Each structure stands twice: as structure tokens, then as C-alpha cells.
Amino acid sequence: MKKLLLLFITIVSCSDSEEFFENSYCIENINLIDAKKGLKENMTIVISKNEIIKIEKTSNLKLSEKNKIYDGTDKFIIPGLWDSHVHFAFERELASSMFNLFMAYGITSVRDTGGEINFLKKWKNKSISNPNLLPRVKIAGPLIDGKFNVYNGNSVYFPPLSVRTASIEETEAQVKELIQNGVDFLKAYEMLTPEQLQVITKIAKENQLKVTGHIPLSMDVITASNMGLNSIEHLRNIEMSSTSNSEELLNLRRVALENKEGLLGSSLRTSLHNSQRMSSIKNIDSTQLKKVLNVLAKNDTWQIPTLILYRGWAYQLYQNLEWRNTFEFLPIEIKNKWNDQIDMIESTDNTERKDFADWGQSMTKLMNKMNINFMAGTDTPIGFQTPGYSLHNELEMLVKSGFTALEAIEAATYNPALYFKMENKLGLIKEGHIADLIVLSDNPLNNITHTKKIEAVIKNGNLMNREYLDSLKNSQEKN
Numbered sequence: 108m109k110k111l112l113l114l115f116i117t118i119v120s121c122s123d124s125e126e127f128f129e130n131s132y133c134i135e136n137i138n139l140i141d142a143k144k145g146l147k148e149n150m151t152i153v154i155s156k157n158e159i160i161k162i163e164k165t166s167n168l169k170l171s172e173k174n175k176i177y178d179g180t181d182k183f184i185i186p187g188l189w190d191s192h193v194h195f196a197f198e199r200e201l202a203s204s205m206f207n208l209f210m211a212y213g214i215t216s217v218r219d220t221g222g223e224i225n226f227l228k229k230w231k232n233k234s235i236s237n238p239n240l241l242p243r244v245k246i247a248g249p250l251i252d253g254k255f256n257v258y259n260g261n262s263v264y265f266p267p268l269s270v271r272t273a274s275i276e277e278t279e280a281q282v283k284e285l286i287q288n289g290v291d292f293l294k295a296y297e298m299l300t301p302e303q304l305q306v307i308t309k310i311a312k313e314n315q316l317k318v319t320g321h322i323p324l325s326m327d328v329i330t331a332s333n334m335g336l337n338s339i340e341h342l343r344n345i346e347m348s349s350t351s352n353s354e355e356l357l358n359l360r361r362v363a364l365e366n367k368e369g370l371l372g373s374s375l376r377t378s379l380h381n382s383q384r385m386s387s388i389k390n391i392d393s394t395q396l397k398k399v400l401n402v403l404a405k406n407d408t409w410q411i412p413t414l415i416l417y418r419g420w421a422y423q424l425y426q427n428l429e430w431r432n433t434f435e436f437l438p439i440e441i442k443n444k445w446n447d448q449i450d451m452i453e454s455t456d457n458t459e460r461k462d463f464a465d466w467g468q469s470m471t472k473l474m475n476k477m478n479i480n481f482m483a484g485t486d487t488p489i490g491f492q493t494p495g496y497s498l499h500n501e502l503e504m505l506v507k508s509g510f511t512a513l514e515a516i517e518a519a520t521y522n523p524a525l526y527f528k529m530e531n532k533l534g535l536i537k538e539g540h541i542a543d544l545i546v547l548s549d550n551p552l553n554n555i556t557h558t559k560k561i562e563a564v565i566k567n568g569n570l571m572n573r574e575y576l577d578s579l580k581n582s583q584e585k586n
């Protein structure tokens with residue numbers, strides 16, 4: 108009896124002992140959501156320096172009053188979001204504002220899919236030197252393109268985002284130089300030859316880097332995927348490989364790509380898109396499509412469909428009040444420029460664009476059902492997409508394309524971490540992980556648009572409250 112009583116006293120005093128975490132703060136009684144655990148209610152998360160050091164049921168952890176405590180009651184916490192398709196170099200005057208806007212909207216990491224290498228390195232280095240306040244930046248450097256490169260700086264629509272490589276040797280030299288320059292992945296573009304893509308994937312593999320890209324117009328999707336293209340941006344050119352006459356279409360493209368008329372790369376590409384894209388979408392062959400999708404699934408070729416880019420264009424979603432209001436957070440020159448450009452766009456019949464946007468969503472749905480992996484990306488600032496804000500639109504588009512809310516969150520948290528082999532440190536809410544987190548006032552699993560209801564953003568352990576995030580948004584106009 109005496110023994111039992113002693114045991115009882117020990118248990119009571121043990122559960123009564125209050126825990127104190129030095130140089131830390133605790134988020135108490137919050138509802139945790141991540142891609143692997145789903146929803147865990149009433150949890151306490153302890154953050155020390157830049158790391159999550161403890162996660163426990165709130166009822167199992169008695170916190171001493173000496174702790175710094177953030178009350179998470181009725182709130183939700185998700186991992187920091189990634190926008191996996193951005194361009195710092197597309198509107199250079201906007202680049203400095205992009206950092207603040209990403210943070211204000213909970214985008215704690217971005218993947219830049221193309222721009223001049225030194226310009227991008229500047230932003231990447233800035234973020235490395237200030238990880239508590241700036242988003243993590245992964246860069247590809249310039250688009251690696253072929254002899255008739257598309258983004259050659261010949262017009263405002265095609266700024267010099269690419270490098271022209273006119274031979275296999277030039278491609279090889281360029282890839283090696285980029286790797287020496289510290290790129291995090293490589294981006295292959297549409298005017299490459301199959302031999303040029305081959306050399307890119309080969310060197311990338313030797314250096315354990317991923318290659319993303321558009322399917323070169325000189326190739327079909329199956330060959331590019333088999334060659335080791337790890338991911339495809341915008342579902343680009345998949346339709347041309349998914350018709351019953353896909354071989355014939357490929358041969359026609361190869362003849363055109365000889366470019367006997369000496370067109371600009373951008374014009375040549377546009378003419379090929381114009382002649383094959385919509386006709387392909389109308390003639391998708393279910394057997395051929397199945398073959399394509401099976402290869403993508405088997406090879407683990409990921410997709411970054413940038414649905415909001417296409418849908419935003421086709422349905423002029425940038426006219427929506429909520430979207431339009433975010434222009435207030437842009438530097439005044441950019442805001443005026445975008446408003447002028449939008450005013451010039453006539454409300455002509457957009458049937459083809461709409462069909463294409465709808466097709467992208469149906470493809471996304473199919474691919475997701477086949478367990479092909481996705482990352483959420485927007486192409487901001489292209490398409491009048493306000494940095495940061497636009498990623499939340501893409502999450503909504505993924506859900507409208509058949510993703511569960513949790514799958515959409517996965518595409519913007521765990522998957523990009525996995526893509527960059529950071530999954531042991533980032534992308535989940537887990538002890539030992541870097542504390543990149545977002546506190547929401549409402550449950551995103553009930554409605555994905557709740558990812559916009561941000562109460563606080565935590566970057567590298569640094570908690571930024573709503574007031575601070577608003578100051579980041581409003582710092583733009585004064586710039």
C-alpha cells in the first residue's frame with residue numbers, strides 16, 4: 108500500500124513538473140497540419156533558434172510561465188510555402204520588392220526557373236546572408252536554349268532570360284560553367300536538339316542535379332522523360348505527344364526547326380505552338396495519352412503546371428478585385444505599367460485560351476490520380492501575378508483540379524523540399540526540422556483559400572506577426 112501511494116505521488120508530481128525551454132518560444136494549443144501527419148489538434152511546438160525542438164500534445168506538456176508563449180488556440184499551423192516557379196529577372200525593377208511580398212504571403216522558399224546568373228546569384232546571396240527575414244532562393248540560372256533561343260532580349264516580352272547554345276559542345280560548356288557557378292538545378296528549354304538535352308541530363312546526373320524544363324519541340328515527351336528530364340514546367344508541349352498522329356507532328360516540327368526563313372527563336376516557337384497546340388488538344392488519343400502518362404509515372408517525372416498562369420490569362424482573373432487590390436503592394440511604376448497593359452488587352456473571344464487552361468486542369472487531375480508528383484508554381488511576376496499572393500491562387504487551382512487541400516499543401520511544402528533533397532530538414536512540422544512555418548486563423552483543410560488568412564510567418568525560427576507582415580507589404584510604395 109505504501110509503495111503504491113509513493114508511485115502515485117511520483118506520477119502526479121512528474122506530470123505536474125513545469126517545463127522551461129531557455130532561449131526558445133512555445134506555440135501552445137495549436138492545430139498542426141502537414142503533408143504526412145494531416146491534422147493534429149491541440150499541439151504545442153517549441154522553437155529554439157531556427158529549429159523545431161519539441162512537438163507534444165498540449166495536454167502532455169505543462170509549460171512554465173517563464174517560457175515565451177504564443178497562444179495558438181483555434182489557430183492552424185502549416186509548413187512555410189514554396190513558389191516553385193518564379194522569375195526574379197523578368198521585371199528587374201520588381202526584384203527587390205519580391206522578397207518582402209513573398210514573406211508577407213508566407214512564401215518562405217522560392218525556386219527561380221530562369222534568369223541571368225549573376226543577377227540571380229545576387230538575390231540568392233542576399234537571402235543566404237539574411238535567412239531570418241528573406242525567403243530561401245534556389246536558382247537554375249538562365250534557360251539553356253538552342254541555336255534559335257526564345258528569350259534573347261529582342262523585345263520586352265522576351266527579356267534575355269536564356270543562353271543560346273548553338274552546338275552540343277556549347278551546351279556542354281554552358282552547363283559546366285553554370286554548375287561551377289553554384290546553380291541548384293538546371294532548366295532546359297524548347298529550342299534544344301535531343302542531343303543537346305542528352306548532354307544536359309548526363310552532366311546533371313553526374314553532379315546530382317535535377318533538370319527541369321519545357322519539352323524541346325524537336326522531341327516527344329516520352330523520349331525526354333526517358334532521357335532523364337526530372338520535371339516539366341507548364342505541362343509544356345505534352346499535348347503534341349498525346350495525339351494519334353504525334354509522330355507526324357514531330358516530323359513537321361523538325362522540318363520547321365531548321366528555320367530556313369531565319370525567324371527569331373520566339374517567332375519560330377510561337378508559330379509551332381500556333382500550328383500544333385490547339386489541334387493536338389482537340390485530337391488527344393486516349394491510348395497515346397495513357398502511354399505518355401505511364402512513362403511519366405514510371406520515370407517519376409514531376410509536374411509544375413502553373414495552372415493559375417493560364418487560367419489568369421484566359422479568364423482575365425487579374426480583373427478580380429482581390430487580385431487587383433494586391434497591385435497596391437507593387438512599386439508604383441510596376442503598378443501603373445501593369446494597369447496600362449491590362450487596359451490595352453481587349454476583351455476579345457478567348458475560347459482557345461480557355462480551352463487550353465481547361466485542358467491543363469484536366470491533365471493535372473489525371474496525372475494526380477496516377478500519383479505523378481506535383482509542385483505548386485506560378486511564374487510570378489509574369490501574367491500580372493503579384494509575388495506571394497499568386498501562390499495561394501495556384502493552391503486554389505490545384506484543389507479545383509481534383510487535389511485534396513492536403514495534396515495542394517504537399518505540392519507547396521513537402522514536395523519541393525523532397526525535390527531539393529531537403530526533406531529531412533524542411534517541408535514538415537517535425538522535431539529537428541527548420542522552423543519555416545505559417546500560422547493561420549482558419550483551417551485550410553476545410554477551404555484552401557484559408558492559406559491566405561495569415562496571422563504570422565515564421566522564417567528560420569523568426570516569428571513575424573501580422574503587423575510586421577503588413578509593413579512589408581506597404582513598404583513597396585515608398586521604395
Ligand SMILES: [Zn+2]
Nearest residue numbers: 192194220486
Ligand atoms: Zn517561367
